[in-house]
Amino acid sequence: MTDLTHTPSPDHSNTVVLAHGGGGQLTDQLVAQSVLPRLTNDVLADLLDAAVVDAGPGRLALTIDGYVVQPLEFPGGDIGRLAISGTVNDLAVSGAAPAAIALGLILEEGLDRAVLDRVMDSIGRAADEAGVRVVTGDTKVVGRGQADGMYITTAGVGFVSGEPPHPGRVRAGDVLILNGPIADHGLAVMLAREMPEVRSVLRSDVAPLNRLIAKVLERTDGVRFMRDPTRSGVAGVVADLAERTGLRIVLEQEAVPLRPETNHAAEMLGLDPLEVANEGKVIIVADPAAAAEILAVLRDDPLGAGAAVVGRVEAADAPLAELHTAIGGRRIIQKPYGEQLPRIC
Amino acid sequence: MTRRSIDMAEVLDRLNTAAAAIDRTVTLMEICGTHTVAAFRCGLHSLMPQNVRLLSGPGCPVCVTSQSDIDMMVALGSLEGVIVCTYGDMIRVPGATGSLETARSQGAQVRVVYSAMDAVQFAAEHRDRQVVFAAVGFETTTPATAAAVVEADRRKLDNFTILTSHKLVVPAIKALLDGGDVSLDGFLCPGHVSVIIGAEAYRPIVHEYHMRCVIAGFETLGMAAGLTRLTEQVRDGQVLLENMYPQAVTSEGNRVAQELIARVFEPATVAWRALGEIPESGLVLRPQYHQFDAQRRFNLAAPDSPDPEGCLCGQVITGRATPHDCGLFGTACTPIHPIGPCMVSFEGTCQAWFKYRRPAEPASAGGRS
Amino acid sequence: MCLAIPGQLTESNGDEGVVDLHGSLVKVNTMLVPEATVGDWVLVHAGFAIQRLDAQEAEETWAVLEDLQRSIEAEEAGGAGA
Numbered sequence: 178m179t180d181l182t183h184t185p186s187p188d189h190s191n192t193v194v195l196a197h198g199g200g201g202q203l204t205d206q207l208v209a210q211s212v213l214p215r216l217t218n219d220v221l222a223d224l225l226d227a228a229v230v231d232a233g234p235g236r237l238a239l240t241i242d243g244y245v246v247q248p249l250e251f252p253g254g255d256i257g258r259l260a261i262s263g264t265v266n267d268l269a270v271s272g273a274a275p276a277a278i279a280l281g282l283i284l285e286e287g288l289d290r291a292v293l294d295r296v297m298d299s300i301g302r303a304a305d306e307a308g309v310r311v312v313t314g315d316t317k318v319v320g321r322g323q324a325d326g327m328y329i330t331t332a333g334v335g336f337v338s339g340e341p342p343h344p345g346r347v348r349a350g351d352v353l354i355l356n357g358p359i360a361d362h363g364l365a366v367m368l369a370r371e372m373p374e375v376r377s378v379l380r381s382d383v384a385p386l387n388r389l390i391a392k393v394l395e396r397t398d399g400v401r402f403m404r405d406p407t408r409s410g411v412a413g414v415v416a417d418l419a420e421r422t423g424l425r426i427v428l429e430q431e432a433v434p435l436r437p438e439t440n441h442a443a444e445m446l447g448l449d450p451l452e453v454a455n456e457g458k459v460i461i462v463a464d465p466a467a468a469a470e471i472l473a474v475l476r477d478d479p480l481g482a483g484a485a486v487v488g489r490v491e492a493a494d495a496p497l498a499e500l501h502t503a504i505g506g507r508r509i510i511q512k513p514y515g516e517q518l519p520r521i522c
Numbered sequence: 523m524t525r526r527s528i529d530m531a532e533v534l535d536r537l538n539t540a541a542a543a544i545d546r547t548v549t550l551m552e553i554c555g556t557h558t559v560a561a562f563r564c565g566l567h568s569l570m571p572q573n574v575r576l577l578s579g580p581g582c583p584v585c586v587t588s589q590s591d592i593d594m595m596v597a598l599g600s601l602e603g604v605i606v607c608t609y610g611d612m613i614r615v616p617g618a619t620g621s622l623e624t625a626r627s628q629g630a631q632v633r634v635v636y637s638a639m640d641a642v643q644f645a646a647e648h649r650d651r652q653v654v655f656a657a658v659g660f661e662t663t664t665p666a667t668a669a670a671v672v673e674a675d676r677r678k679l680d681n682f683t684i685l686t687s688h689k690l691v692v693p694a695i696k697a698l699l700d701g702g703d704v705s706l707d708g709f710l711c712p713g714h715v716s717v718i719i720g721a722e723a724y725r726p727i728v729h730e731y732h733m734r735c736v737i738a739g740f741e742t743l744g745m746a747a748g749l750t751r752l753t754e755q756v757r758d759g760q761v762l763l764e765n766m767y768p769q770a771v772t773s774e775g776n777r778v779a780q781e782l783i784a785r786v787f788e789p790a791t792v793a794w795r796a797l798g799e800i801p802e803s804g805l806v807l808r809p810q811y812h813q814f815d816a817q818r819r820f821n822l823a824a825p826d827s828p829d830p831e832g833c834l835c836g837q838v839i840t841g842r843a844t845p846h847d848c849g850l851f852g853t854a855c856t857p858i859h860p861i862g863p864c865m866v867s868f869e870g871t872c873q874a875w876f877k878y879r880r881p882a883e884p885a886s887a888g889g890r891s
Numbered sequence: 892m893c894l895a896i897p898g899q900l901t902e903s904n905g906d907e908g909v910v911d912l913h914g915s916l917v918k919v920n921t922m923l924v925p926e927a928t929v930g931d932w933v934l935v936h937a938g939f940a941i942q943r944l945d946a947q948e949a950e951e952t953w954a955v956l957e958d959l960q961r962s963i964e965a966e967e968a969g970g971a972g973a
Binding site: 371372447449497499500501502503504505506507508509511514 | 530534562563564565566567568569636742746857858868876877878879880
């Protein structure tokens with residue numbers, strides 16, 4: 178057990194030790210060395226107990242997410258990039274412009290400082306990409322064997338002007354649009370964790386989508402509702418949408434973008450790509466009259482390169498989510514039951 | 523017919539044409555859990571002609587692993603210094619005292635592996651622990667276990683054992699037909715089991731039971747073609763053994779794999795979940811490999827574990843009932859609260875019906891326009 | 892549980908090999924396919940190559956069905972099958 182009254186052992190410069198979470202000098206040092214340089218902004222630099230930022234226009238949107246992904250670093254991203262993108266995207270699909278992020282770190286004693294620094298770099302870069310600031314945070318350290326390296330929690334605030342997207346606005350005749358190929362994140366992480374010896378071309382799609390979504394909302398009319406298909410994948414969102422609206426949601430399998438190597442990885446693991454997590458994707462439910470315009474805006478952006486109309490909403494007596502399969506058959510889509518892919522986000 | 527490339531539209535057209543010429547219901551059975559899931563996922567069930575029924579048989583190895591085998595795995599995982607290595611499919615199947623998953627959440631040492639060799643490697647790297655590998659599966663998977671035992675023997679590992687629950691497909695088919703209460707017109711035989719055992723392994727089924735057997739792989743076109751050939755055979759009054767997966771399945775199978783299995787295992791009468799004992803339908807370790815038998819090493823007696831009340835899994839996997847006939851289906855028994863193995867296993871018939879069929883869909887055929 | 896995927900053997904060293912499964916390189920045990928050489932298509936299951944595939948047809952597996960006429964035996968086992 179670390180004796181906090183003694184001078185810390187010399188290796189605290191390259192390893193996280195318990196004292197780094199003590200709120201004293203070592204915490205200050207950790208923040209100064211690993212956190213601040215990568216998240217430069219005036220509000221954070223003050224390091225007060227709370228961040229005070231300007232409000233609005235519009236109403237406040239608030240979201241929070243915990244990130245426990247294993248491994249911490251995976252092809253295409255890491256827990257830091259995930260922590261920013263996930264929370265920013267939750268705000269964005271709710272029609273909010275993300276304004277500020279609060280960052281909570283729980284670090285495991287023994288974590289290599291170089292890993293921490295890389296993750297913090299990633300957080301800084303993702304925040305810049307999103308144009309959002311990390312304005313406040315907290316760091317705790319727990320004993321060896323806890324926290325699996327690190328856990329991150331991010332809370333985000335944003336502001337919504339006007340009518341936010343909402344399932345109540347969805348109508349029969351609406352279309353479902355996806356901004357690109359599915360299942361890359363979940364499978365990249367799954368392979369990296371379960372089969373690290375497999376050399377794979379798969380990469381996570383993790384990315385903040387707020388700028389892309391803002392463009393769609395500014396330049397087009399007719400977005401009814403949006404969702405990001407994270408855990409439970411596209412299947413989860415579509416099944417949920419059917420329940421909430423009471424309508425029939427039909428997904429066309431041939432229209433859903435899916436990279437061949439991702440599909441093959443899914444087959445290897447016996448998984449349905451529709452049920453796999455995405456971290457750089459949004460499903461937009463829209464007025465069909467606006468579809469062409471929405472696609473144009475999406476495809477004009479690297480994060481929307483593979484955008485396509487993948488389904489539609491139909492009138493129904495009872496809620497139903499259905500897949501029209503590539504061979505012209507049908508089967509229902511249900512929300513997956515859980516832990517197929519643990520520790521994916 | 524000449525050798526040429528075929529596409530799905532053509533295959534389905536042939537299926538419908540054949541079915542239309544038959545003036546009764548044709549009942550076909552696929553006997554592999556992977557076929558069950560694949561057929562549903564790609565929507566094939568919804569495209570079957572009105573008079574062609576596709577049933578699922580006892581081909582989900584997880585579903586037919588006896589409750590007492592599960593209970594032994596759970597008991598072992600809870601022993602000090604023992605770690606149970608298992609394929610992921612097994613982890614949620616309930617025994618009388620819970621599943622490996624619930625046992626793990628209560629502190630049992632359970633580890634998911636993708637290959638039997640991973641378990642051997644783990645044992646080699648952790649000589650202070652006893653590693654037990656849950657050896658489940660049909661003939662596709664058995665060679666891997668046999669190779670693992672041979673490797674453990676070569677490395678002289680004294681901390682590696684297996685709990686054998688391997689089963690054989692052909693004896694299961696015979697037992698099903700001997701049972702006599704299902705009227706079937708043909709079997710869609712599992713492609714990858716057939717890779718190991720060879721197409722000729724089904725010859726006794728065709729000759730002694732006068733039953734059609736068509737071997738198919740797992741991609742959609744192969745399955746559809748297999749079902750089409752079975753239906754065409756019915757129309758034409760033929761009873762044949764056909765191999766629709768010739769690029770992988772030869773008439774004699776993989777000899778190296780068969781010899782390896784025979785070196786390590788011998789057939790025995792074993793208990794199947796919900797089906798009872800079937801003669802010569804399972805595998806046990808040969809005497810020279812008895813030191814790798816977990817049941818012997820840990821002195822385990824197979825507990826007497828009755829199946830849950832009201833559960834119709836046994837009838838479902840033999841085609842005598844559909845999931846809809848079971849009073850527990852969809853109400854007391856769902857994937858979140860499963861009672862029987864057919865609902866737990868992602869290759870189980872009940873889970874597949876629950877996940878992929880419309881609630882109001884009739885039990886026989888799809889035939890939607 | 893019967894999932895087996897075709898891929899191409901890219902490396903082989905005794906019983907150890909590497910298979911390219913359309914973008915993922917996986918280590919497999921090749922003891923069950925002693926006749927397989929680099930460049931062959933094999934079927935991979937649970938860490939083992941379980942069969943050597945007919946190369947041309949392995950490619951076609953993904954898209955197309957091969958000839959329906961190929962049967963093990965054309966012997967009719969009886970005309971009263973229906």
